[in-house]
Amino acid sequence: MVHLVIDGKGFQAEEGQNVLEVALENGIEIPHLCYHEQLSPYGGCRLCLVEITRGARTFLSTSCTYPCLEGLVVRTDTPDVLRARRLVLELLMPLAPEAPRLQALARQMGVTETRFASDEEVDDCIRCGLCIRACAELVGAEAITFSGRGERRKVEPPFGEEALNCIGCGACVFLCPTGCLHMEDQDGVRTLDKWKRTLSLKACASCGRRYLPFAQIEFARQKGEDPPAEGWFEFCPDCR
């Protein structure tokens, strides 16, 4: 275990835990958009900035990528921290101006307007990489990736073609902080427009509703995974 101080209070943390994780576990709110406790930290949104004092040095760092170390002193609410986070939010807002989570953060942080504009066509994606990490690390499908650099960087299937590895599980849609990913079930087919993917759905053995992509069942079987619950592959959530 290591000992650190956050906002004047002492905490114990396990080696390897990051500062954001320990703060959140102890009820200290730090705004964050690209962190998820089950995924590797990426430092993509930069909203979780805090002030860190280590030895004689004091500096700003993203808390989701900074490891808890013995004797670390962290401040989450200094004027510099709050100013830097507001600037980060101003930079993110033009990328996803309609995203409710960004709007809520702006209200909370007192950001009423942004001095920046996006040169790219607005697609409501803040390039946080949460969808890519969820697909690779939680699902194991590795269906999507970043392409391009700088302002042209975007998330897409390999070579911009249909994401053939996508099994239609919806994890990326569920976790996306801006809500810019969409998944629709219609006439027995699931469509994920951003991944150019359409998947045929299996019907529930009881009510007949087509609800589960065959590709998802096949993927689980290939991985040798047991269904999460009895009847999971046969019956829809309403009939289980």
Ligand code: SF4
């Ligand atoms: S829906 Fe497709 S792209 Fe999204 S996490 Fe699942 S497999 Fe990956």
Ligand code: SF4
């Ligand atoms: S699609 Fe959503 S989760 Fe993926 S990078 Fe963009 S904002 Fe993040």
Ligand code: FES
């Ligand atoms: S939550 Fe730390 S950089 Fe996004």
